[in-house]
Structure formats: structure tokens, C-alpha cells
Amino acid sequence: MAVIRDMIAPFELYQPAGVDDAVRLMDQYGDEGWVLAGGLDTFDWFKDRIKRPAAVIDLAAVDEIRGIAEGGDGGLDIGAMTSLTAVAEHADVQSRYPLLAEAAGLVATPQIRNQGTLGGNIVQDTRCWYYRSGWPCYRAGGNICYASTRRAMNREHCIMGADRCVAVNPSDTAPALVALDAEMVVASSSGERTYAAADFFVGPDIDIERMTVLEPGDLLTRIVLPAPREGARWYFEKIRDRKSWDFSLVTVASMLQVQGGVIQDARVVVNSIAPYPVRMGAVEAAIRGREPSEETGQMAGEIAVEGARALRHNDYKIALTRNLVKRSIRDAA
């Protein structure tokens, strides 16, 4: 196991004042550069001396990507450096996007939410301890997944979406943003690109060493929320071992468009069961045109876990996912 040390390996520290400067530095350093937002993911890596970048680009002074503003088409534009507390407590977020406010408010502890940023929460690396211990697993460029072996401790790992690696995406806000159909704005030296939140996350089948589309030199700058839908119902639930402070075991986020007592449209997303937030397309298709009832929820839960495969210690996640998806349909308000 990696040993936490007090001394972080030396690096060049840059504190750019704008996105352009930050992107230029990231482009200059490429793989050798490291973007520092809230530091909650970063300093574990640094103190364990597993990540040893040549340069750290601290975004603390980049005010242009901090804060919440009205976006076009009646939506909201949230800077990636906005703290999770600011997101959770913002009046517009609470009134128009309670799903996101709830998700941001359930991240870790108040201290961590004060320091952590929305962008950092979205792009944080997986918490698989085999990987975080610095062992040469697939995700670290090696040729084995220690978490999927016969004697592995894999209670927190995935039940679907695995491809050699069985780590899960730990973000609480990611499933909410996918359910809200948010867009991620990414800046790089070649310009700005926008991704639908559902396309922002990548599985190990596509790239086993990354969790998002971000490549060296790419900076997530803004999260754009579309105008809230009239009469939309939502549901968010995060299951964790300790309510005070923990990563999720399974998280569900759903947005239902209900008219005349019938589901017209739905977006159901489950996280921490796969290396990326899983949008339950089959569930969404099955519940359209049905009442958001116990029966519909039951059916949705069964569909949600079709094809799920438990590892040695995480078969409980199948039942948990089934029940959370059921609740997310039945209890959406």
C-alpha cells in the first residue's frame, strides 16, 4: 500500500489569472502538467507521491470560471471553479434545479464542499484503492485489474460497464448533470468544445486511463444547464456507508416529464455502478406512456439491472440499484 507522506514531490507552481493563460500553460506542459482546482483529489495523489507532475496549474485565481450566471435560453451557466457549497445554496439552483442542489449538497462534508468545486467533482478520478495505491493496474498503464481478481476487495466496484477495469465513477453531481441534460464546455489551445454531459464521461472500453473526454491540455470551464422543463419531477438519492461523510455506493438521479399522470419523457441515471454515470435508456423507453406508479417503478428496477454482473463482494449493488431506480420513478416529485 502507498504510504501517505507529509512532503509532496517538488513541482513548478503556476497561478494563471485567466483561462487563456491556464490553457497555454496546460498546452506547454501536456502530460507533465496538472490542473489544481479545489485540491481534494489532487493532494491525495501528491502526498502518496503517485502523481509527480512537473508543473501544477492552480486555477484559484481564474475568476472568469467561478460563479453562477443566467445562461441563454433561460438556463444557468455555472463556472467550473464554483464551489459545491455555492452551487448547493444558490437560490436559482435550489428553485429551478433542485436535483443539482441536492446532489451538490450531499457531497462529502461542509468543509469539503466549501473547498471543492463543481468542475473538480465532475472530473475527479476514480477512488478504486488498488489504483489509488499506485499499483500498475490497467488504469495506471499496467496489464491487470487487481480489483477483479478472485480474492479482491471489490465491494465498492462496478456491476456494469466493466472492460478489464472495474472501478466506478465516484461523482455525486455527474448523474444529476446527465439527468438534467447539461452541457460541458471545454477550452483548449485549439478553441472551445461543448459536450452533452452523457457524452462527457468515457468508459474503459474506450479509454481505460481516463474517466472523461478531457485530454492533456483540455480544461472544463463551464457547465451549462438548459432551461428547466415545465412540470418536471425529479429524484435524487445517494446511498453511502456513513451518512456523515462518504463516497456513494449507488446514486440515482432522475428527471421525469409527467403530463396527465403519464410519463412523457424521462432521464434516469445511476452512478457508482459503472466507470461512468449510466443513463438507463431501456428504463426510460419502458416507462414512457406509463404512470409513475409502484408497478412502473418495479418494472423499471428490474430492467435497470438486466445484464448486471456482480463481483465477489458487491452483489448487494444489484438489489440496491433495482430499488433505487424503482424509487426514482415512483417517488419523483
Next chain:
Amino acid sequence: MEFLRRALNPWGEDVPIGVSWDLIWAAVIIGAVFVVVHALMVPKKVATGEIDESEAKGLPEKLQRHTVGARGFHWSMSVTMFALLITAFFPVIGIQFPWVTIHWIAGVLLILTVIYHIYHVFAKQDFWTMWIDRRDVEEGKLGLKAALGQSDAERPRAGKYPVDQKMFHHVAMIATLGAVVTGILMMFRIDNFLLPMNTYMFSDATWGWIYVIHGVCGIGLIFLVIAHVYFAIRPEKRWMTWSMINGWIDRDRYLENHDPARWTVDGSSQTAEAEGD
């Protein structure tokens, strides 16, 4: 440039984990340089059109060079090889897609193809047609001298397969078998319905060398495929390429390039020292 990727395993041992991906570009560059240098230095051989009429006596206009089975093997191996190389190396150079399932299924198809080839060679063909013997060595020496402009002597006619084709076959065979054997073992490390996962079948170091051998063979095949495609499209070799499509060569090509004494076909009067098939 490094040759191996190494890492510390959980027990603190420094083990290889695979071949360096820099070697992909090395193989591509070496292949490209080989093609350019060869194209510039070796002029295409113009057919003289002169044949010994006595040798032509009794020969049909078209002579079969490759059976349907041999051609089927060649093209199925080509398809699976391209699928394997694309799925192996495109993701490494940044063209990303879900490649693992396609890769191992293509690998299984390649194994089936190779098994068929081995059966076909031993049951239907003459194994020794691909064997390099003393005459091939002599043919190779004279051919090399002629190519380098050190000799005006004509390159002697070959048996069924010229010595350069035989050498390519053997090198490709070693690389393919290396990739196949290590690939079968690596299937124990991934989720598939043919073999159960058994990550701890070998030590970390042994697994590492298996990955290294797989990588070296795969990267070697990049160079071999470049060279093979290059020769297949060179003007003076295209008749061979066509024969791999339609199965036959015409009588003049046969007499011009092949020694009837070493490759006897139906209708030929020569039988002595024939290599068969």
C-alpha cells in the same frame, strides 16, 4: 526511446508490463524507410518475354498457383490481421473505440485460420515447397547481388515460391505464432466466454514478458504488413498478387520465374527434383 514499460508491482518488484509504444512509430518509420529505399534502389525487373519453347511444350495456358483453400487462408488471415493491428494500435495512437472484444474475436478467428492452414499444408499441400534449401540460398545470394548492382548474372528461377517469399513466410509465421500463443494466454486476463479468468496463472514478471512478446510480435507484424503490401503492389510482382486472387498464373510467367525442375505442374515434362504441389 525506451523498449519496455516497467512498473513496481504490489510486492515492490520491478517487472515489465509491456513493450514501449514508441516502438509502434519505430516500426512504421522503419517500414516506410525500407519501402522508399527499396523503391529507389531496386529497379522493377522488366520481363524479357523470352521463354524456352521446349519447356512450354505440353503446358496449359493457365497454371494453378494457389488452390481455393490456400487463397481462402491468405485473405481470411489478411482480414483478421488488419482487424487485429487496427484494434491493437489505433487506440494507442489516439483513435479510440471499444476495441477489446473485436480484438480477441479477431484473434480467435486468426487462430482458426492458422489451424486450417496447418491442416491444409500437411494434408493437401507439400510441406517442403516452403522449406529453404541450398538452391534457395544460392538464389537469394545471386538475387541480392543483382539487386545491389554487384552482378550481371541473372537470378536463377525459383521453385514454387521465391526465397524472399519463403523468408517472409517464416518471419511472419514466427511473429504470428508468437502473438497467437501469448494472445491465448492473455485471454485468461480478460472477460470472455471461451476461457475463465485466471489472473494469477503466472507471476507478474512472467505475465509482463508475455505482454512484451505479444507487443513485439504485433509491432513486428506492422513492419511485415507494410513490406508485404509494398511488394504486392510493385509492378513486377503484381502477377503474384493476381494469382492470390484468381488462383492461376499464365504459362509465360511460370516459365520465366519458376524452374519446372523445382515446381512441377500438370503437363510439365520435368519431374526431377520437383518440390511438389
